[in-house]
Amino acid sequence: MLACLPVLLLVPSAALAQEKVDLRIVSRIRHEAFENSKVMEHMFYLTDANGPRLSNSPGFKRAGEWAVKTLKGYGLDNAHPEKFEFGQGWENTRFAVNVVEPNYQPLIGVPGAWTAGTDGPMTAEVVMATIKAEEDFEKWKGKLAGKIVLLNPEREISPLDKPLNHRYTDAELDSLALAPNPGERTGASANRAGRPPMNIQQLRAFRKKLAAFFVEEKVAAVVYAGFNGDGGTVFTMMAGSRDVKDPVPPPMITLTPEHYNRIVRLMDKKIPVKLEIEAKNTFFKDDVNSFNVIGDIPGKTDEIVMMGGHLDSWHGAQGATDNAAGVAVMMEVARILNSLGVKMKRTVRIGLWGGEEQGLLGSKAYVKEHFADPATMKTTTEHAKLSAYYNLDNGSGKIRGVYLQGNDMMRPIFEAWLDPFKDLGARTVSIRNTGGTDHLSYDAVGLPGFQFIQDELEYSTRTHHSNMDNYDRIQKGDLMEAAAIIASFVYNTAMADEMMPRKPLPKARPAEGAGAPTGGSF
Numbered sequence: 011m012l013a014c015l016p017v018l019l020l021v022p023s024a025a026l027a028q029e030k031v032d033l034r035i036v037s038r039i040r041h042e043a044f045e046n047s048k049v050m051e052h053m054f055y056l057t058d059a060n061g062p063r064l065s066n067s068p069g070f071k072r073a074g075e076w077a078v079k080t081l082k083g084y085g086l087d088n089a090h091p092e093k094f095e096f097g098q099g100w101e102n103t104r105f106a107v108n109v110v111e112p113n114y115q116p117l118i119g120v121p122g123a124w125t126a127g128t129d130g131p132m133t134a135e136v137v138m139a140t141i142k143a144e145e146d147f148e149k150w151k152g153k154l155a156g157k158i159v160l161l162n163p164e165r166e167i168s169p170l171d172k173p174l175n176h177r178y179t180d181a182e183l184d185s186l187a188l189a190p191n192p193g194e195r196t197g198a199s200a201n202r203a204g205r206p207p208m209n210i211q212q213l214r215a216f217r218k219k220l221a222a223f224f225v226e227e228k229v230a231a232v233v234y235a236g237f238n239g240d241g242g243t244v245f246t247m248m249a250g251s252r253d254v255k256d257p258v259p260p261p262m263i264t265l266t267p268e269h270y271n272r273i274v275r276l277m278d279k280k281i282p283v284k285l286e287i288e289a290k291n292t293f294f295k296d297d298v299n300s301f302n303v304i305g306d307i308p309g310k311t312d313e314i315v316m317m318g319g320h321l322d323s324w325h326g327a328q329g330a331t332d333n334a335a336g337v338a339v340m341m342e343v344a345r346i347l348n349s350l351g352v353k354m355k356r357t358v359r360i361g362l363w364g365g366e367e368q369g370l371l372g373s374k375a376y377v378k379e380h381f382a383d384p385a386t387m388k389t390t391t392e393h394a395k396l397s398a399y400y401n402l403d404n405g406s407g408k409i410r411g412v413y414l415q416g417n418d419m420m421r422p423i424f425e426a427w428l429d430p431f432k433d434l435g436a437r438t439v440s441i442r443n444t445g446g447t448d449h450l451s452y453d454a455v456g457l458p459g460f461q462f463i464q465d466e467l468e469y470s471t472r473t474h475h476s477n478m479d480n481y482d483r484i485q486k487g488d489l490m491e492a493a494a495i496i497a498s499f500v501y502n503t504a505m506a507d508e509m510m511p512r513k514p515l516p517k518a519r520p521a522e523g524a525g526a527p528t529g530g531s532f
Contacts, residue, residue: 029422029423029426029427030426031426031427031429031430031498031502032501032502032505033430035350035352035498035501036430036498038350039346039350039494039497039498039501040494042346042349042350043342043346043490043491043493043494043497044490044494046349047342047490047493048341048342048345049338049339049342049486049489049490049493050338050484050486050489052080052334052337052338052341052342053330053334053335053338053481053484053489054481055073055076055080056073056076056077056321056328056329056330056334056337056338057328057329057330057334057480057481058328058481059076060072060073060076061073061323061327061328061329061330061334062323062324062325062326062327062328062329063321063322063323063329063334064099064100064101064123064322064323064324064325064367065096065099065252065300065322065364065365065367065368065371065372066096066097066098066099066100066252066294066297066298066299066300066364067099067100067101067294067325068099068101068294069101070099070300070321070322070364073321074091074301074303074321074362074364077089077303077321077337077341077362078090078091078303078305080341081303081305081341081344081360082305084341084344084345084348085307085348086305086306086307086344086348086360087305087306087307087308088304088305088306089303089304089305089306090303090304090305091301091302091303091304092301092302092303092304092376093299093300093301094299094300094301094302094364094365094371094372094375094376094379095298095299095300095375096252096298096299096300096364096365096368096371097251097252097253097254097298098124098252098253098254098293098294098295098298099252099293099294099295099297100123100124100250100252100291100292100293100294100325101291101292101294101325102121102123102127102289102290102291102325103290103291103292104288104289104290105119105120105121105288105289105290106131106286106287106288107119107233107263107265107285107286107287107288108285108286109272109273109283109284109285110133110284110285110286111282111283111284112276112281112282112283115269115272117265117266117269117285118242118244118265118266118269118477119233119244119263119264119265119266119269120244120246120263120264120325120326120477121246121249121261121262121263121264121289121291122246122247122248122249122250122259122262122263122264123246123247123248123249123250123324123325124248124249124250124251124252124258124259124293125249125250125258125259125260125261125262125289125291126250126258126259126260126261126289126291127261127289127290127291127292128231128261128287128288128289128290130288131286131287131288132230132231132286132287132288133284133285133286133287134156134157134158134230134231134284134285134287135156135157135158135282135283135284136157136158136159136160136233136273136277136282136283136284136285137153137154137157137158137159137160137277138159138160138163138274138277139153139154139159139160139161140160140161140162140163141161141220141223143216144216144219147219147223150227151227152227153227154224154227154228154229155227155228155229156228156229156230157229157230158229158230158231158232158233158285158287159224159229159231159232159233160233160234160270160273160274160277161232161233161234162234162235163274164270164271164274164275164278165235165237165267165270165271167240167267167268167271174468174471174472175467175468175471176465176466176467177407177408177465177466177467178410178463178465178466183410183411183437183438183463186411186438186440186442186463187411187438187439187440189441189442190442217249217251218251218256218257220259221250221251221256221257221258221259222257224259224260225257225258225259225260229260230260230261230287231260231261231262231263231285231287232249232259232260232261232262232263233262233263233264233265233270233273233285234262234263234264234265234270235264235265235266235267235270235271236264236265236266236267239266239267239476240266240267240268241266241268242266242268242477242478243266243472243476243477243478244264244265244266244326244476244477245264245326245474245475245476246264246324246326246475246476246477247324247367247475248368249262250262252368254295254298258293261287261289261291263287263289273285300322300364300365300371300372301364301372302321302361302362302363302364302372302373302375302376303321303360303361303362304359304360304361304362304376305344305359305360306357306358306359306360307344307347307348307354307357307358307359308357309353309354309355309356309357309358309504310353310354310355310356311355311356311357312357312395313355313356313357313395313396313397313509314356314357314358314359314392314395314396314397315356315357315358315359315396315397315398315399315400315500315503315504316358316359316360316361316396316398316399316400316452317340317343317344317358317359317360317361317399317400317401317496317500318336318340318360318361318362318363318373318399318400318401318448319333319335319336319337319339319340319362319363319401319402319403319448320333320336320337320362320363320364320366320367320372320373320403320447320448321333321337321362321363321364322363322364322365322366322367322372323367323479324367324475324479326475326476326477326479327473327476327477327478327479327480328479328480328481329479330406330473330479330480330481330482330483330484331405331406331467331468331469331473331474331479331483331484332403332405332469332473332474332475332479333366333402333403333447335402335405335406335484335489336401336402336403337362338489339402339489339492339493339496340360340362340402340496341360341362342489342493342497343360343493343496343497343500344358344360346493346494346497347497347500347501350501354501354504354505355504355505355506356397356503356504356505357504358500358504361373361376361448363376363448366403366447366448367475370447370448370450370451372448373448373451373452374451376451377451377452377454377455377457380392381393381396381452381455381457382455382456383455384454384455384516384518384519385518385519385520386518387455387456387515387516387517387518389455389515393455393456393457396452396457396458397458397503397504397506397509397510398457398458398459398460398503398510399449399452399457399458399459399460400449400460400462400496400499400500400503401447401448401449401459401460401461401462402461402462402464402492402496403446403447403448403461404447404461404462404464404466404469405464405466405467405468405469405473405474406467406483406484406485406488406489407464407465407466407467407469407485407488408434408435408436408464408465408485408487408488408491408492409431409434409436409462409463409464409488409491409492409495409496410435410436410437410438410463410464410465411428411436411437411438411439411440411462411463412424412428412438412439412440412460412461412462412463412499413440413442413443413444413460413461413462413463414439414440414441414442414460415443415444415449415453415458415459415460415461416441416443416513417458417511417512417513418441419511419513420458420460420510420511421439421441423510424439425439427498427499427502428495430498431491431494431495431498434491434494434495436491436495438463440463444461444463447461449461454516455515455516456512456513456514456515456516457512458510458511458512458513462492462495462496464488464492465488467485468483
């Protein structure tokens with residue numbers, strides 16, 4: 011056995027040596043990314059100038075038009091919007107909420123998307139009506155007309171005991187590089203009321219019935235505290251429906267818990283509370299199509315490498331870390347690659363997705379149209395021509411490596427490609443899967459789709475889906491580094507002798523409900 015050891019030890023290094031990296035191109039990419047960066051200019055136009063970018067809203071459409079124009083200016087071919095069915099648009103253009111009795115206090119909050127507005131400022135009494143399931147409706151029938159409903163009890167707030175900002179330590183990256191225990195399983199737990207948790211279909215159905223109940227009972231507005239966030243940070247998403255056939259709920263508002271809890275305590279002490287609310291919300295029903303932005307850097311063959319991030323955001327802020335950061339980087343990658351003046355073997359295609367926040371809708375529609383329908387797994391001719399898709403959508407943190415998404419055949423390739431960027435802290439290759447964003451649309455039909463490992467920074471604690479997701483939370487240097495690393499990955503994929511290795515095709519499965527939301531605020 012010992013005699014065989016030297017031979018065995020040579021196998022990984024031999025495989026790694028086969029993957030060639032053109033360091034002259036890497037050097038040019040780094041120089042362009044670090045000395046001539048446009049990434050923060052992209053950030054400005056995506057956020058300050060055109061955000062927020064809720065899908066099918068005027069802000070989203072303006073940002074899409076800007077992206078198409080900018081990509082054309084960078085020399086991309088056929089930069090264009092590509093439509094997919096989405097639903098009605100919605101926009102909030104004015105909002106204020108104040109306590110007016112027992113004494114005045116301005117409140118920090120955000121209205122839920124796809125909910126009704128008010129006809130100017132509206133003042134009403136507050137009532138507590140905790141409704142967790144359909145069986146709770148009967149208790150409140152006939153009691154809520156003209157009232158502002160508090161939807162959940164006081165939320166406990168704990169003092170901060172750790173920083174909101176975090177970068178991966180070496181030990182954490184080493185742990186992330188290890189394969190997960192295949193025997194571990196996570197079990198579902200009951201919610202606070204002791205009921206079994208709802209799945210996404212049940213949750214959608216309940217929210218639809220709850221909205222109809224509020225409309226039928228003529229509720230003036232609904233106010234609740236978010237499940238996370240404090241200190242003025244409010245996390246909010248959708249509270250209504252983009253389906254034009256669904257009932258439109260009354261104004262539904264998430265408050266920072268410190269302000270919400272004060273109202274609850276006053277109510278508990280039988281002190282009447284009145285709120286003044288003004289919300290100018292507009293629905294856009296004439297065009298139910300949203301779009302993705304697509305553009306090409308033509309190669310020598312009809313094979314393709316894709317990269318992307320989602321263009322849409324939520325409406326509480328300008329959607330900087332989620333996901334103008336990813337879009338700004340991918341547009342910068344396109345600019346960098348085109349600036350090299352090298353005709354690549356494969357066409358490089360950028361995809362800036364709409365509807366990601368409502369369930370990866372844009373990338374799912376694109377993959378279904380161009381590559382395969384996961385419900386049938388009937389593939390198109392383009393399916394065989396896509397080498398890989400690279401995604402960025404975890405905030406503005408530094409890239410520390412890449413997830414293999416279970417494709418261990420990519421390990422020696424990615425290790426070689428990361429090697430020139432170890433001085434930037436990018437060294438980790440993880441077999442683990444990561445979810446929640448558009449690379450999953452590709453992985454679902456057996457195409458190599460990858461998401462990068464990023465420092466978390468303040469993503470989950472402050473910015474993700476919150477009113478604090480603004481330009482100022484972006485880390486310029488991290489995005490510049492990300493552009494260099496991804497440009498190198500895309501270039502290497504475009505110039506490789508062979509297509510990237512693939513996992514076996516998944517089995518066909520029933521289509522997930524079109525438009526299934528990724529979550530909500532109440």
